[in-house]
Amino acid sequence: MFLYGAGGHAKVILELLELNGLSCTGIYDEYAGKKQLLGYTVSEILDDAYKQPGAALIIAVGNNKIRKQLAYSLAAEWGMVIHPAANISSRSSIGKGSVVMAGVSINSEASIGQHCIINTNSAVDHDCRIDDYVHISPNAALAGSVQVGEGTHIGIGATVIQGIKIGKWATVGAGTVVIRDIPDYATVVGNPGRIIRINGPEDAGL
Template sequence: MEETKYLYGASGHCKVIIDVLKSNNVNLKAIFDDKPKEAEIVGIPVINASKINDINNGQFIVSIGDNEIRKRIAEKIKMSFFTAIHSTAVVSENSKIEEGTVVMAGAIINFGAVVGKHCIINTGAIVEHDCKIYDYVHISPKAALAGNVTIGSGTHIGIGASIIQGINVGAGVTIGAGCVVINDVPDYAVVVGNPGNIIKYNSLI
């Protein structure tokens, strides 16, 4: 018997995940949120997160776009997670996608790619062959990773960014919108421009 499905986080990102699930006829029981602003979203009840302990079983996706917050919430939920892949995404059967990750409409994940836990592969993003994406990464809409790219945990790749083949991007990195990355990027760097240049470093948390 299939386990009941829940989301945690009633944000705009949550609404997109609802569409991902609907594309595969997956029904949600409820959405949990720390500070609910509405009673329901498209007929799905939004429940205060303090009630989460009333659930005996079920599977979750943390529907929060911010990587750090998503990690914090995922680590405190004591139940299992599921993966959501839009019906229009193109995902190689020879790739691997771990729990809690969402793949949005029109995204492409090619042969040999490995995507970690609680990642977001957003609308129209491209993850080419043999890429390795660690946990809690967000690949924004229309971003493109060429083959054999590695992305460290907690990194955010901005909308429309491009990363050439074989590049290693560290953990906690921010790649700006439209950036073209042609060199390896160290942990926590903030990179913008074409070609990409480091302008500062993110704070360690």
């Protein structure tokens, strides 16, 4: 398994690989300015080793927009890694490139897209649909049948009641309680959640 990215998010993924008995063959990061990460060598030069048969790459970058840009620019077979202490329904699905951290619960017939981050102790309940490049932050909780659009960030400790639809490239602030649908590109904060800003595609860096 290869990683692209050598920041804090990459540290967590490295330990996930170790817990699953998987080896990290290489780490790439042109901008990290470091030679090692947790004892693994970091290369600033992106060679073709990650393209070799049987190899897989995970984009170990927390920023949703950058993950999408890299996913489109890198020709790779995408890996996926799930913490052994996560509780994952056999009737759920998780897309390539996604990572699932410790203590996560993903319940029956929930669908997780590609290149998502389902972070520590978060909960995705039955029949939720999480689109590509979404980040569900630590301790966030999504009740049943919630839909989350592409690239949206659900902040730490946020709560979303059942049946809510959250648009693409939205931001739900830390601790927010979402009781109404959220449109595309909106930033929502508070209890109950209220829209404080509507960005556009250009603000999402797309």
